[in-house]
Amino acid sequence: MVRDLLLRQIPILDFPGLEEKISPLCHRHGIQWVYPVKTSQIVVAQWVRLKCRYGCEHYNTNWCCPPATVTVKEAKEILREYKNALLLSGEADHPHFYRNNSKKRRTQVQFWKGTVAIERELFLLGYHKIFGLTPESCALCKKCAYPDNCLFPKEKRPSVESFSIDIFETLRRIGKEVKIAQHINDHFKHYSIILLE
Numbered sequence: 001m002v003r004d005l006l007l008r009q010i011p012i013l014d015f016p017g018l019e020e021k022i023s024p025l026c027h028r029h030g031i032q033w034v035y036p037v038k039t040s041q042i043v044v045a046q047w048v049r050l051k052c053r054y055g056c057e058h059y060n061t062n063w064c065c066p067p068a069t070v071t072v073k074e075a076k077e078i079l080r081e082y083k084n085a086l087l088l089s090g091e092a093d094h095p096h097f098y099r100n101n102s103k104k105r106r107t108q109v110q111f112w113k114g115t116v117a118i119e120r121e122l123f124l125l126g127y128h129k130i131f132g133l134t135p136e137s138c139a140l141c142k143k144c145a146y147p148d149n150c151l152f153p154k155e156k157r158p159s160v161e162s163f164s165i166d167i168f169e170t171l172r173r174i175g176k177e178v179k180i181a182q183h184i185n186d187h188f189k190h191y192s193i194i195l196l197e
C-alpha cells in the first residue's frame, strides 16, 4: 500500500523491495501515512522559531531543538538542495499527556526510530542525500545530555519544528486536513519529514 501511494507520485521510488522493506517499518513504528511531497510545498517560516524560543521548554535544552540545530536561513538553503521528500504521519492517543510522560515518550521514541530506520533503508536503496527530520524534540534519553555530548549521535536528527517548518501550511498545500487536538482524549498526530533527493 505504501509503495502504491509513493509510486503514483514519485516514479523514481520504483525499485524492487520497497514494499517489503518500508511497510514493516511503518507498521512497527506506528507510521500510518506516507505522503510524497515536493520540497517546494514545504513552508519554512520565522514564526515557528518564535514558538520555539518563547513557550517551549525544550529550547536550548536539547540537541535536536534550536539553537543547537540550523538557523531559519540555513533550513531554507538546505531545502533548496532537495526536490522530493516524504511526509510521514501517525496518530496516537495521549490521555496521559500530562499525567504520565513516560508513555508519551514511548510513542515519541517509536515514531522517531521509525523515521531514522526508513531513512536508513532508503539510503541503502540508493538515496545518498537522504535526511530525516523527526517529530517534536528528541526523547531518546529521559533527559537530553545537552550541552554535553549526545548519547546516541547516530540517531540524532533535527526535528521538523527546529527546521522552522510550518507543518499546518505544508499540510494544506498537499491537500490534507489540519486538525488541532482540543481535548486530552483527542487523537494527536505526529509528523516527520524525510528529505529524499
Ligand code: SF4
Binding pocket: 062, 063, 064, 138, 139, 140, 141, 142, 143, 144, 145, 146, 149, 150, 151, 152, 153, 156
Ligand atoms: S539522543 Fe539523548 S543526548 Fe542525544 S539529542 Fe537525543 S535526548 Fe539528547
